[in-house]
Amino acid sequence: MLEIKNLHASIEGKEILKGIDLHVKAGEIHAIMGPNGSGKSTLAAAIAGRDIVEITEGEIIYIGENLKDMNPEERARKGLFLGFQYPVEIPGVSIVNFMKTAINENRKFKGLEPISASEFLKLMNEKQELVGLHSKLTNRSVNEGFSGGEKKRNEIFQMAMLEPLLAILDETDSGLDIDAMKIVANGVNKLKRSDNATILITHYQRLLDFVIPDFVHVLYKGRIVKSSGKELALELEEKGYEWIEEEV
């Protein structure tokens, strides 16, 4: 589903990613771990197509297409979802309105009619329940005045609504208490199917107590320095990132 080959990327002329290789197949959950500043969020931004990230070498192939010249909205409409580390506030735009616009844009892309009001309402209710998002929240403006936990839950809710093929969750677990984390993890687990894939970007191992990854990669100074099964996460937790430093 996703194939990243020798990816080099810079932000404002500074090289952050220095040759990443990553292969993600449908049905898999990958965890990317690493200390702060190792390039985790840059990798997520590069895949999603944020224009501050300049790709200098290598390529990203998603469902058989090179993402090089594809704008972010087209990537999104082709099933790529990014759960933001810092979800953005959009004052005055209700989650209901935002989601309806997003869903209809996605439908238009697929040549479908706009979603009917009743269908949309049904979908909203269903997905709200799935991620435990209070219905009061969906009438509020997108992320405005939300607590950290509410923002992250809202990201999972949007993921549930849009049913992506590939979801990249950028530090969705950071700043969450254990109950909120369980809800997020539960959402990820419930949405897992044989035809979709998830990349969890995280600093801590604890999310991986609730979502069992198929692969764990350690990103360090812009390179993936170690890839293994889920046991790698535990080892990291035990020995700390200094261990990686020494290994490298």
Added chain:
Amino acid sequence: MQMPSQSKIVQGMDASQDKLLTQVTRGDYEFGFYTDIETDSFAKGLDENVIRQISIKKNEPEFMLEFRLKAYRHWLTMKMPQWAHLTIPEIDYQNIIYYAAPQLKPGLNSLDEVDPELLRTFEKLGIPLEEQKVLSGVAVDAVMDSISIKTTFKETLAELGVIFCSMSEAIREYPDLVKKYIGSVVPYTDNFFATLNSAVFSDGSFCYIPKGVRCPMELSTYFRINTANTGQFERTLIIADDDSYVSYLEGCTAPIRDENQLHAAVVEIITLDNAEVKYSTVQNWYPGDKNGKGGIYNFVTKRGLCKGDHSKISWTQVETGSAITWKYPSCILRGDHTTGEFYSVAITNNYQQADTGTKMIHIGKNSHSTIISKGIAAGHGQNSFRSLVKVVKKADKTRNFTQCDSLLMGDQCGAHTFPYIEVENDSAVLEHEATTSKIGEDQIFYCNQRGIDTENAIGLIINGYAREVLNKLPMEFAMEAQKLLQISLEGSVG
């Protein structure tokens, strides 16, 4: 309003947004067509004779001509105001046609006999004048250039005692009401443009809601400038008698032309005890092209008088049109426990300029006012908000809440706010909030990542920003306004 005592100028934005704004072009102006119809027009120029001719054309009683002539003589002593934050090219008032009317067959009242070309024009503007086609619940007075073409649902409204007709008709049919109220809120000496209007106004709408009647329909006036080189000077008068209510809508468009055209209107509203008038405008005059050529100069005086106790006047405006806008819908809160409200969204894109805002004059005790202004500046647009909150000595326990927000798109535009406060009574409570923001690259990317393209993302963000105001508009109008906001900014993000 006097010269600015305080000015906050916010220019510019950072480079990240700059990237989004590499090109500034405007979406097409949808209503820029011209109707080719025979017109009965005066020659260009203004003197006493022109005013007498207008009065004769309209078959007016003597008092109206006197009013006009007094205004004209006063106007000759006045100079165009210079205090607004606008660059206004010199206007040659002798180079304007002061009366232009589409040729109507004489003395016909039935709609069937209105020129089909005119019906088609309004139909194209989305304003069908055949009652069976009209949006249910909206009565329309359609004004083209200097005259009213047709007022719909007149008979239905008359059954309730509601008078809704053109100003010309009101002057002939209800001279006592007109004589009593015209100029009572905006006197003929008020300001340069209002005085000019008082001298040469040609048509407009008149509305009287009798005691105890809650008008069951939205009343609306649709202004269309058609003929080249004409000025449009319409005058609207709304009187809400005790315990009555009416919601009033105003829309306007004009053909695309390279030369500027002048629009100087006056709107007066009077509310008596417990009455309420809600006045909404979606202004979509031709704003000029992307290089600032052409467009309407919109110099308008709108003022409401809450004369009776417990009465209320609410102004809501969405300003997307005009090359230059100079407009301050205001409330004089004379009665006790009166309420004045002003909700505004004003967009300036390309080379548009707007200096708009409101005045709330608190005279009555326990009078309350609310001012919510949302300015949006894009391209080379200059957007100024100007407000005056005045509380006189005897006005006890008044309250005002003012919020003025500015949103900037690009680094060539400007947002300016000029709030004035004059309080002579210590019991007054006034609050003032102001913010300046921009559309963030991160907001747009967030929308993009959900599959929403940049153009739609801007529309969504702008409509969210303006939501408090758009929510005040009647339903059908709100939809139109939302679309309009998006169209007005089309292409302003590259």
